[in-house]
Amino acid sequence: MPPYLPSLSRRRFLQIGAGSLAAAGLIATAPHITAFAQDVNEFMKGPPVPDIKPTQLSDNVWMIYSEDVFPTPGNQGMMCNITFVITDDGVVILDSGGSLQIGEMAIRMIRTVTDKPVIAIFVSHYHGDHWLGNHAFVNEYGQDLPIYAHPHTKTAIEGVQGDLWRSLMERWTEGATLGTRVVAPNRTTNHGDEFRFGEVTLRMHHYGVAHTPSDICMEVVGDRLTYVGDVAMERRIANMDDGSFQGSLDYIDALKAEAGSAIWVPGHGRATDDLMQWNRELFAGIYENCLEAVENMEDMARARERVMADPRVAEKAAETRGFDDNIGRYVSLAYLEAEMAAF
Structure with a gap:
């Protein structure tokens, strides 16, 4: 030693x-x-992750659902949904999960519904709970397995974000994700790109800074379904440290107009038809009140009072996981963004 x-x-x-x-x-x-x-x-390698049975969301799309939204030793880092599309050509993964072990579990579960191989992975953004499972898939399907991401996401994972997120997941799970290797995307994709896999068409959407500067949302065109990653979450506020409240509002508006899906699939939480509207109302309730406070030369404490009194926020507080622990931070971030916008 x-x-x-x-x-x-x-x-x-x-x-x-x-x-x-x-x-x-x-x-x-x-x-x-x-x-x-x-x-x-x-x-060294952490223990296997318990199996989670996939559920079918549409004709071609399935999800391995994560009940938890934060990484812990108990859930072994299983905090992000793994969504996959079964096509005539093979299986396409929309975010591979947060560790080697989670990716291995996903492969086991995919094989319970199809014997087709995985032929591609799409990564929504650079936060590691969404892509560290790449390791398992390249182990199983080869180092040349196409892994697509926005160019900024690819660069971030190749840089500091890759090892940072691997280390964070190890720490948060007390070593349950040990053995996971950083496998960065090896292909890039941009807004408007379309990919044909057998009878299924995937269309890429990117409308600027939202949860991160480079979120890619993936529309499964014929299924009227869009996987949105962390641009929107079900009954949870997304981490906005790398993002923008105004950018998220603009992104959601553009995505709803361009994709027009009936099913919206988040990286965290259940797929719903009202996912985008729910998140838009919450973001607007936070940001618009912070912007008004800044314009009126009011301090952050007053901005928080405004936010908490807004019915768009108040009615969602009880059903939003982690609300009480995080609303202060989100108001702070929104207030700082509003200051920059105002001045």
Whole structure:
């Protein structure tokens, strides 16, 4: 064991993960130490993820549904839906999940409904709970498996976001995702691109900054269904640290107008017909009140009072998971964005 590694029990080392130790600065940054950390992370592997039976959403689209929306040791990082499309040519994955183990579970479950191989993956954005499962799919279907993402998403995963998210998932799950390797997208896609897989057409949508600068939503044209990733969530506010409230409002308006789907599928939560409208009302209730507070030279505390009094927000508070713990942060982010817009 390298001389700079602190004394840890084997169990604790497994829980934390070598990648997380390196990210936290507990392993020296010398090249041979960094290489050791990477080797250990790949050698050690967290436990299998329990099977989750897929549910059918439309003629061609299925979902492996995640009940949880935050990563914990108990759910082993299973916090993001895995959506897949069965075509004559094979299976197309819309976000592969948050770890090697989750991806392996998804492969097992896909095989319960079809014997067709996976032929492509589409990644909605660079947050790792949506793409770290790529590792399992390239293990099973080859390193050349096409993995598509927006160019900015691809660059972000190849850069700091890749290892950052691998380490975060290890830490949040106390090592349950150990063994997961960063497998970045190897293809790019942009707004308006269409892909034909047998009888199924997928159309890509991107309308600027929403949850992140490079969210791609994937319309399954014939099914009148669109997978929206984290642009909208069912009864939960998306993390907006990398995004924009006004951008989300504009994105939702454009997507609804252009896709016109009857079924909207989020990365977190159930697919519903009112998903986009529900999220738009909540975002507007937060941002418009912050913008009005800024224009009236009111402080952030007053902005929060305005937000909480807005019926679009108040009526959703009780049914929105994590609302009480996060509404202060979202008001803060919206207020800062409103200040930038106003000045």
